[in-house]
Structures are given as C-alpha cells and as structure tokens.
Amino acid sequence: MTVTVAVDAMGGDHGPEVTVPAALTALQRESDLDLILVGRDREVQAQLNTLGNPAQDRVRLVNATQIVGMDELPAQALRSKKDSSMRIAINLVKSGDADACVSAGNTGALMATARFVLKTLPGIDRPAIVSAMPSLRGHIHMLDLGANVDSPPELLLQFAVMGSILVKYVENKPNPRIGLLNIGVEDIKGNDIVKRAAELMRNSSLNYQGFVEGDAIYTGDVDVIVCDGFDGNVALKTSEGLAQMISHFTREEYGRNLLTRLAGLISLPVMKSLRKRVDHRRYNGATLVGLRSTVIKSHGSADTLAFRHAILEAFTEVKNKVPVHIREELTDMMQAADR
C-alpha cells in the first residue's frame, strides 16, 4: 500500500529550503511513500530544480497563494487563509487525495483548521498533541503537550486510550504501560482531577501503572505518560531549556583555553554520539491525535533531518492505521461504558 502525505511546504521558520530537501530524503527512505508539496509553485519548484529530483513520479506540486503567519490567531487563519499551504494540505486529506499531512506552521492554526476540516473522532472534543520523548531505555510517548488546558478526568482517560493505541500500533508494543503525571506517586498526592482520572484508568482495560513524577519521562518506566496540556507543555519546554543550557555550558567549558579546546577535539566523537542519543530532531513530529486522519505538527525551527522525521512519522502512522484503530477502540470503550 502506498501512503500519500501532503506537506505544507511553506510552514515553519525556513519554508521550502527545509521542507523540500526533507521531502526528497523521506522519499529515498520509504519506497511506499508519495508526497504532495503544497506551497508557492515557483518557490517549491526552484528548490526541486536546485536539488534535482530523482523520484519525480512520486512528488506532486499543488499551488497555494497564501501563507499562515506564525503569530496569526487561529480563528483568523481559519477564516481568511483559505488558500494557504496549510489549509490546502489539510483539504487534500479531507478529499482523500492524501492520507495524512505534515506542517511546521502555526500550531494553533493547524489545530483549529484540522479540527474544522477533518473533524474529530466520535466522542473526542479536541485533538491532543502527542510526541515521543527520549528516555534512558529508548523513548516514551507523552500527551497532551499543550492543546488542552483544564482537562477533566474523562479527557485524561481519552488521552490515555489514544496514547495507548498509538504506541501499540506504531511501536508494536501489545500492552503499553500507562502512567499518569502527578507530583508524587502516593494515592493521596495531587489534585482532585488526577485522583479521579486515576480511578477511571484503574477501572479501564488500560495497562495503568499508577502515578508517575516528571522524572519518569526520562527513566522510561512507562510507555505513555498522560497529563493535562498545561503540564505537558511545561515539561516539554522546561526540558528544551535545560538541554540548551547544558549544551551552552558544555561549549563554554570546552572553549575556555587551548587545553580544554584540545580535550573538546578529542571528545568530539563521544559528544557526537551523545548528542545523537538526545537529539530532539529525531523526535520531531507531534501527532494531533483524535482527528479522523493523521496530522503531524513539526517544530517550527525544524531543519531537514527533523522535518524528514515528521514526514516519516506521518507515513508510519498511516501505514499502521492509527486513526482507524483509535476510532475502533474508542467506540468499543464507549459501548462498554454505556452497558
């Protein structure tokens, strides 16, 4: 089965300079992948001409005259940017021309437009944002990373179900372990919402492991960490900040004098493989889970390697029928709850 992914070629900080080479390397990697590049014809074509395009028959261009600004209000983008690369990429999924779409553009606008055009699955009010994060033992998935604030317990349960299914089919783990983010592991810890969510999860068919604290993201003791979008976003951004600080200090310390620079030179291979293990680019591509089709949000500052990863994430999820499985299992769950 060939998977067709629509790429918002204009989104993100770098536009076609990043999205087009990323698209071409993704095609090299996956022979079952076709791409539709959506954006200003001339700019996209210019990139293709520069790079050469060995997989011509697997790339199609669709013109879009508008671009959604990174700071634009979601409602405004939805109303006034009907010919934007983002909107058209999403429309292509709706019409069935593409199986999934990927954008590095404005998160709020992508969320609002995807929700409006593609609709959420039955029983889901708003999509959640889920992404893999590196951990001591590989990686874990965490949701919600910022789409939903003040999530009630029932919504946290939906996150858990969706995260569990995603990991089951994408990672091929039959029974993903679910942890609920809290500020202590004892039952008495936390607020009423996590306590009630814990009860719902305990009474579900999920492989629920109990409360976890923030450090569990990186110990990898569970496969999926469920949290409200406010907390997930705080954890994500805090991690980005700390990683940048450590990286900055490392450069500073190695740059101190001739001796430390020599040590840095000798340590280069070590630092390189270390960086590779925690490289956020290898985790780029968050899924807007809960929609009827696959929509992947790339980091706005993504480079070619990172954006390629986001495209491949879309490919993998479609290949593994993630939205279909989520829909089926959510339906089963709701029917079980009705009984």
Next chain:
Amino acid sequence: MTVTVAVDAMGGDHGPEVTVPAALTALQRESDLDLILVGRDREVQAQLNTLGNPAQDRVRLVNATQIVGMDELPAQALRSKKDSSMRIAINLVKSGDADACVSAGNTGALMATARFVLKTLPGIDRPAIVSAMPSLRGHIHMLDLGANVDSPPELLLQFAVMGSILVKYVENKPNPRIGLLNIGVEDIKGNDIVKRAAELMRNSSLNYQGFVEGDAIYTGDVDVIVCDGFDGNVALKTSEGLAQMISHFTREEYGRNLLTRLAGLISLPVMKSLRKRVDHRRYNGATLVGLRSTVIKSHGSADTLAFRHAILEAFTEVKNKVPVHIREELTDMMQAADR
C-alpha cells in the same frame, strides 16, 4: 548578630552521617552562626567525636527520641511524633531558642508541623516552596514547587510577592523581574487562572514581566518564576530526570572503549567544572516561604555539601530578615488593597 539554626540531625536518607559533618563545615564558613543539633544524643555525639569539633561552644545538642519516617502521613507525624527531631527543631524556633530550622526529612510532615507550630504570616493560608534553580545567567528562583495545587490567582499573586521579597533581600536585587509560568507568551494563551493572575500582577507594584514558558527557568530572563505547585513540581522533577539521563548517557559514551575512556580522562577537568555549574547540591535548600520564621527543606538524599548549603540558606535568610520583610510588605499590600 549571631544566627542560631536548629538542625534536624536525623532527617533525610543519611541522618547524622551527613547532617553533622555538614553542620561543622557550615560553622567553619560562617562565624556568626550557632547550631543546635536535634536528634538521638548518642548518635549525634558519636559523629561529633569521630569528626572532632573545633567549634564546640557554637554547637549545642538537644535529644529527640523519635524520628519521622519518610513515608509517614503528615497528619500522623503531627499527632504521634511530638518527640521527633523534626518537631523539636521546629519547637526551638517557636520558643525563640533558634532563629530558623533545617530538615531533610519528610516534606509533607515538615510542612504540616511548621504550619501548625510556627503559623503562617497574616493573610497567608499555606506556605509555598521556593528554591533557586541554575540558569544561563546565574540562577533564578521559582515557586511554588509542590506545596499548593489548584492555586487560585490570588495565591499566585502572594507567591509573586513573597518570591520578589526573598530575592530582593537574599540576592540584593532591588526590583526582581517576575514571570508567570504559562504555555505561551501571548495574552490569549493558558487557562483562566493564569490570565486572571497576570491581571493581578500587572496591577500590582511588582516588576511583572508577563508570561514565560518552561524554558525561561534556564534562560534567566526573569528573576522569579511564579506557578502553581503542580506545574512547579513537574518542572523540577522533569529537570532532575533529564539531567540524570544526560549524565548517565555521558558516562556510557565515555565508557564505550579505550579511546573514549582516554577522551574522558582528558576531559575530566572540563566535565568537573561543567558539573559544578549545574550541580543541584549548590541549589539544595528550599524555603517554606509564608511562615512566621524561616524553615528550610533539604533534599532527602542530600550529601554533606548539599546539606551544608541548606544550613547556609537558613543563615542567609535570617541574616537578611526575610520573614520580617515579607510580613511587612504583605501587610502594606493588603492595606493598599483595602483602600
């Protein structure tokens, strides 16, 4: 002025083996410091005998027959551990024998006991936990780190006031910059609580800088980050987990083979100064701010260096009259609000 600090010598994972040597090195560092070591006489004295005690006239022992367990419920500790080292250390502050106390014991029990014995300042319902965190430009202070969940906007404003005063007097920064933790910097981002808290801060005399995201902890763009205890705790624990993972991966990569081990050996001085810059032990000692006296919570796993830092934090806060200043400025604020 001499500052007397009561030390819960039995608290934490290591008890007198850590608390007693930490106490002695703290005395060496500050000549205006006296200490009262509270714990099982014989165990504390045994440590003093082993170490020798050059500052004999500045250390006093007070016997305590009980110990609060690390997993004990706060209410139970409060009720049944009236002769514990933690309780007696706090009682010594109440009676005026000590100016402040430090414990590495059970956080919940320390919070409950300190609140019950010492009382909160007028207008403060519950103390908050505040600590310094390393940042690109030195360090910042963050609160609440886990004492209060579901904090309403008015409580977040109190945190901001207390954090501002603490930084003003401890760090000698006349007008600390305050940031409010959110999941975006735009006014429309976040939940109702942070939006209303932002309005309160804008209308206060605080040097309020607006919303900040999690990465601001480490960029150091503000001096104080205010947040609900749930989010603060998530940020703190997430940071601990990430730092541990990076440290683990670094050791693994340097240990891979003879060549990488050699690179590691050559990089030792660099790694050492790097570690020093982000050493959480240098930030050990969180303040239970909002009490009528200074109470410092040390990490349970603190070693001698870390616990010494917690004792010195108590010394500095008393020396700079932090609780007195907080009381005065809170009173002024409440009077201004009544007008």
